[in-house]
Amino acid sequence: MDKITKPVLTDKQKRDAQFESEFMPFIDALYNFAYRLTLDEDDANDLVQETYLKAYRFFDSYEPGTNAKAWLFRILKNSFINDFRKKSKQPAKVDYQEVETYYNSDDVDESITTDLRIETVQDMLGDEIATALNSLAVDFRTVIILCDLEGFTYEEMAKILNIPIGTVRSRLHRARNLLKDKLRDYARTMGYRDEEKAEETP
Numbered sequence: 001m002d003k004i005t006k007p008v009l010t011d012k013q014k015r016d017a018q019f020e021s022e023f024m025p026f027i028d029a030l031y032n033f034a035y036r037l038t039l040d041e042d043d044a045n046d047l048v049q050e051t052y053l054k055a056y057r058f059f060d061s062y063e064p065g066t067n068a069k070a071w072l073f074r075i076l077k078n079s080f081i082n083d084f085r086k087k088s089k090q091p092a093k094v095d096y097q098e099v100e101t102y103y104n105s106d107d108v109d110e111s112i113t114t115d116l117r118i119e120t121v122q123d124m125l126g127d128e129i130a131t132a133l134n135s136l137a138v139d140f141r142t143v144i145i146l147c148d149l150e151g152f153t154y155e156e157m158a159k160i161l162n163i164p165i166g167t168v169r170s171r172l173h174r175a176r177n178l179l180k181d182k183l184r185d186y187a188r189t190m191g192y193r194d195e196e197k198a199e200e201t202p
Helices: 011-038 041-057 068-087 118-122 127-135 138-149 154-161 165-189 195-200
Strands: none
Touching (some): 011 138, 068 154, 138 165, 154 165
16 A cells, blocks of 8 residues: 655745744734724725735744744834835824933833823723824824733834834833823723822812
8 A cells, every 4th residue: 555645845835834824813913003003994904915025025034933923013113104104294203302311211110101091991992092092193102002902012112113112111101191181081981080180189
């Protein structure tokens, strides 16, 4: 009886199989990120497609088993900046200097940026929160998405955004404060106390 031999995969087939197993599980997360950046379904789909095309093209530079999600998010972020932000006549610019100096230290207390339980954004991204988030400048919106919705660490965010960790902290602090201000009234309806007002009340 002849032995049944398994078909030998070509290098391309092996590459394609590895690409699919490493990267395709994150397609939904990538689309969500792309949509939050572009606020347009067609642009988001184009951005995700471009991200995967670039990831496939440069797959040899990816180290299998490392943080595939962060690698894809960095490609998507760079593609957004290079291709989509150019379409805006006046790209969103923000000034981080007012908080940059203080937050450049590595031992800053992270808890001071969560005074409105901002972590609940991940669990209840309703219309009010989505609207408030979408109204933020793209640089601020991006750090909220990466940290509070996608759960990336400061170190991962620094690599994705290609900025120092201190800048990640300051940008996130500023973004959370802006979002907090926009959500203050909504938070009251959800039963959260306004701590500043509460302290003033005897």
